[in-house]
Amino acid sequence: MSAGQHDESSNSILKIALNLAMACFVSGLIIAGVHFVTADAAAQKAEELKMDSMKALVQDVEKFEPVEGKEDWYKAVKDGKTIAYIVPSSSKGFEGHMQLLVAVTSDGTVLNYDIISHKETPGLGDKANEEPFKSQIIGKKADGLEVVKDPSDKEHVQAMTGATISSRAATTAVAKAVEEVVHFTGGK
Amino acid sequence: MRELWSIFSKGILLENPIFVLALSLCPALAVTSSVMTSLTMGLTVLFVITANNVSISIVKNFVNPKVRLPVYIVSIATIVTVSQLVLQAYFPLLYKALGIYLALVVVFAIILARAEVFASKNNVVRSFCDGLGMGAGFAIAMVIIGGIREIFGSGTFLGINIMPASYDAPLILILPAGAFILIGYLIGGVKIIVQRIEKAKA
Amino acid sequence: MQIAIMALLVMVLTGLIFGLVLAFANKKFAVEVNPLIHLVEDVLPKGQCGSCGYAGCMAYAEAVVLNPDVPPNLCIPGKEAVAKMVGELTGKTAAAVEPRIAHVRCSGSVENAVTKYQYAGVQDCVAANLLQGGQKSCQYGCLGFGTCVKNCPFGALTMGPNGLPHVDPDKCTGCGKCETVCPKGVITMQPIGAKVSVNCNSKDRGAVAKKNCSVACIGCGLCKKNCQYGAITLVNNLAVVDYKICMDKCDNPTCFAKCPTGAIGLAVRDKYIGNAVNVAGNVAV
Amino acid sequence: MAVNEETLKMNLLTVSTSPHITSPESIPKIMWSVNAALVPAVIFAAWYFGMPAITTMLVGVVVAVATEYVIQLIRKKDITINDGSAVLTGLLMAMCLPPNLPWYMTAFGSFLAIAVAKHSMGGLGYNIFNPAHIARAALMVSWPVAMTTWTAMTTKADVVTTATPLNILKQQGYTQLVETFGDTSSMYQAMLLGTRNGSIGETSAVLLILGGIFLIYKGYIKWEMPVLMIGTVGILTWIFGPAGLFTGDPLFHMLAGGLIIGAFFMATDMVTIPITRKGKIIFAVGAGILTVLIRLKGGYPEGVCYSILLMNCVTPLIDRFVVPKKFGAGR
């Protein structure tokens, strides 16, 4: 492409730049507009989701209040009393971080938990968020939260077949949360 | 009318973006482990490609050839961002499920290719039909892949159990390896069908 | 609201900056290239999908312009329309010449031709030809391993049950690929409107030819005598038709009528279907 | 002339390119020999694991052969189920599976091995990956639980265990492993004889080695392959032991898991390994290294299957760069 051939179209660098800028202007206008409309809805939806997931962990609760001094901690309040703490926790799983939301009573009993994100093997490690594994953990205290591979041992948590690492990861994360809550409340 | 129909229909099978043109393969694998996400992605792309085709065919005459590519990209990116914002606001779970792939719609080759091949040379109506056809072809392909993977890989359809309880789903289908192999055979199958059709035509 | 304004501002600035940089760079770093490449690139979809096997549309444009062997129809997203345009730009569409069709100059089917040995080896004419010129006694005849069939880019050739290739006139484009791959030179390109055709390739003397194959041209010259326009000559014991004279002057060919072996006959396109070997007299016109 | 020209005319002579004589080896002969080499291990497995193992092996073989037959019928190719290669694939795959795997999983695996891994590429000679191992890897991700469920096994120490030795090592450590068997010598004995938990065909090291030696003697496999692969595993596991350098138990690792069957029967599957001797050596060592890497560092307790598959991927590259030295190219 020789320079002379395109003189009439490339006579001004600025003109080309303005062409693109114009497009960006229009685009910015549209995006800004849409954002303006959806921003509030998005924030609201996000909040709703969070509440929903917490409600799933603690039944019959009145409201959730943020815990002062602890980021992302919530306490579930019923009849003016704190019945549980909802604590984020994480641990290393089979193939990356496993993130959990754990509901713990103030005396350090596991009420429920939910794995929010994980990279475990589908059909194997991800069963840590399902029964029957889940019910093994619920109701246990710190001393019971240890994975064993002995079917006769009912005190501790039985590893899922073929997914010992994932079992251990989930259990460890829950134990971590319990420990933190106990530390925070003093075990009462 | 007939012409418009042929423009529309070619995207569904004969020039199916995934099975025949083999463009935009990333989402065809990444988000097709369930029907719901496949459908959402399919519809999003359908929307983006149609909207983009329309907008490009409108502005095509005002664009300096030197910055044609960036302008097209801006156009696509705008539409994608809008879809992102809307999904985020009203369907946050789907938004989360699609993850990074939603943003990556921007760089799907099929969208830019249609803009360059078709929209930049045709009028609004024709471009609209083309976008609709291509988008529909894409969406259908996505749902087919998603359907097979979900039904046989998890025994559900749209999250509902449809296989007998004794069905022991092979998980490979919802894993990358299975997705690759499945699509490989689907491409082969569509090739046979397309060849049959073309033979019948000839 | 403030965010909206900021967004707008950022977008415009981004656009302006990139626009400026690109426009400037375009001028500053402009490199001379073959303008045809750009023309071709403009035609291509620029999906940069790489499905042509080249690294992007530019690379393909370059290849298709500079390398005469790169076909113009590799762009998959562009389909035929683009292929056609690229072809026009690069001059790669088959030039409109007199339409030709492949013609198999051998009737030495399994029954007609004498076999001299049992061939054991690679099923390919060129390979078989390396062994004393193939299994047929006739040195000039079709070997029947279908090298032409394998090499036809349009699927116009099939191997008939009689061991001779059959040309599908609807599919044959006259590209001449079969002509070049045949080790015996059995296939030639013949004008589509040819009236008669010689169905033998044997340059052996009459007696030898006759011994090797019952339908061979024995070089007797009867056809030559029967052609009043002088379109037929004998070259190396083989009748050769000058198609120009034949097509221009002759309306009602009779040259083949007297052929004792049926080696010359009316050019019937589907004469090889089945076992219908062309014998003078029973050719349906 | 005394020669009877007439008889000659009736019987056309055969003409072909030189050479006109060939060795008596043939593909069916090789394939059936490999099958034969597996027989001792198969018999042992049938005796030790009983009916479930027999069923699995039968299903594996029958489905493999049937799949090959149907595909060749559809593709209008010569039917080659008699050449023993489909039997071998089905058998080898079954031997890499836990004994009481549900039959439909075995069938799925066999189908996958033949249809996807072998015939999608064009059939015998063209496959890039070892079909048996592709099937095993696919089954592993498809039904991870079933593929890691082992029969209960009573060991010397009278403890019922449902894990393979490598599983015990991975999850409970070396001490526990030795305890399971009582002491180290009885552990080695169990590993060598095959009276331990594991996939159907991988347990009896002695019988597999016997079969392997038969194949080496027949010249169907190169001794370097198994020796180097097993040796590499041994050396590396010894070096990178659980308690610091040079504390490993190479003998255990060399006998454990599918290493023996893998090294003798999978890593020597000529279709999927480099063609030159040097390339084969690189393959064997590479597979050994990868096995150790996966066993010691990876998520899976056993790595032979994956290490061989990974080396299968690299085979074309090895063949590209490791070429025979041309005569007369200067030295």
Place this chain on the structure above:
Amino acid sequence: MEYLTLFISAVIVNNFVLTRFLGLCIFFGVSKNVNASFGMGMAVTAVMTISSLLAWLVYNFVLLRLNLTFLTTIVFVLLIASTVQLLEMVIKKHVPTLYNMWGIYLMLIAVNCVVLGVPLINVESNYTFSKSIVHAIGSGVGFGVAIVLMASLREKLRLADVPKSLDGLGIAFILAGMLALSFLGFSGMISI
């Protein structure tokens, strides 16, 4: 050590092509011969590193500060496309040898999901500047490894008797599936 794990993870364990399905268009398009795919791998690595670097700067110093994260997609894609185009022009003019080696691949990368995906993931995972760079290089190398392997396998299959309907893209996908299956061996090796 942390960087090393991140790098190895990006190269092998979480290989972009085989586990996250990014860059498939190039992966299947340019994997027909080993030399071209090697060049492609190099070019992707280079572009990915440069664009990650710029994207990180733009995101952290402009978008994040002005609370405009919803513009990330559009700004990144423009940024990358323009950078690549600029890079291509500069190399073509000043380093023609380099251009001949892998410059032709640059335009193919300009609008590509793996190149956009990595900066986006960097941003999403809140990687630091140096981590972003390591991740980008690792991802590029991983892509290169996958595409070169794929190309060598396809070169071998070119000589095979693949069923006609599967020939080409179909078999390439099946191959990729088996490649992914083999790479599963590395799963669980590194967890980040």
Place this chain on the structure above:
Amino acid sequence: MKSFHGGVHPNDSKKYTAAKPIETAPLPKKVIIPLRQHIGAPVSAIVKKGDDVKKGQLIAQSNAFVSGNVHASISGKVIDIADYPHSVFGTCLSIVIESDGQDAWAEGIPVQRQWEKLDAKELSGIIREAGIVGMGGATFPTHVKLAPPPDKKIDTFILNGSECEPFLTADYRSMLEYTDRIKSGVLITMKVLGVNTGYVGIEDNKPDAVKALQSAFGGTQVKVVALPTKYPQGAEKMLIFMLTNREVPSGGLPMDVGVVVQNVGTIIAISDAVTRGIPLIQRVLTVSGSAVKEPKNLLMRIGSTFADALSHCGGLNGELAKIISGGPMMGFAQSTMDIPIIKGTSGILFLSRKDINDDKEYACIHCGRCVEACPMGLNPSMLSILGERQLYVEAKEEYNLMDCMECGSCVYVCPAKRKIVQYIRYSKTQNALQAQKEQAKVAV
């Protein structure tokens, strides 16, 4: 013992004829003498149909240097000059002589000559006149081989007595029975070449031949070496490597490493031509194979037919499947028995089904046996696959197609029964065609 890379150990099948002394075949009724019995420029007939010729008379010649004179092998009348079947080229223009039963020598033959009194140039002239060509099968004119270009310094002469092809025992028997002529032939050749070092390489499955030649060459500069029995020990390049440890460069000739190799039959012909003035009109060949009643080593006139040979050996024994001119590894299969024996025919094999293996061809399974068997260090597997896919250019440029000498070791070991050599020949032909086309293009 050190050895060259690769090679195979086929059953040598020499038991048929190894113990059979050379028999002189009776005079043929007619001979068919092809005009192409050598590599190089064709010769043209200098006799006409109807002419009377005598044994040893020059009947065809050429002025070109790389060519070989042709002599009448019997006395009689020229009855035809036309195309006749040929064991290598399919058909070839040949002179047919009908015997007059007298077997009379042409004038001046034979003579008695003291070769020691002749100088190299005279010797070389005699060899050229006698129409001697390489009798191992390659049929390269000997006088050309003995006159290397001045820039190639020859320092070693090798007599190839290895006879590695299975079945063939002609050279072996000659070494036992014609020891003296071999000795003089070798010494003449060394004089022509002006070299002092000579080797005789013999495979160690012929210990008595080694012994015979060792005692014959005692006290000369010629060393007789027993070589390990392995096919293709007799290939020039392998032989040179084994005896002198020199590797003939890729695409090169033995003279590039200063060596000239001659075959046993050739050396005997040289001796006959020089000491007795007899041109090359007869040769020793082995008639063998399981389809022959009495396998023999025969001394036969050039131009006798295979059928003649068979009838001297008692005819057929059971079903005949293949006729091979030469050895089973590199010889040419024939489609008829009316083929004349030419100067390069080292043996005629009549094989029955059980000798040959007609199994179906499989796809290559990459077992690598061919790679290990290839003495040239090539990858025959790849060459065959590329040939099958018609990628012959790639075969030439990336897989050293042209280095293949078609010894057939790869096919011998291939369990898939692939016709590797045929694929390779096919690729070579196609490459040659391609080159021709390109040349034509340039010319236009």
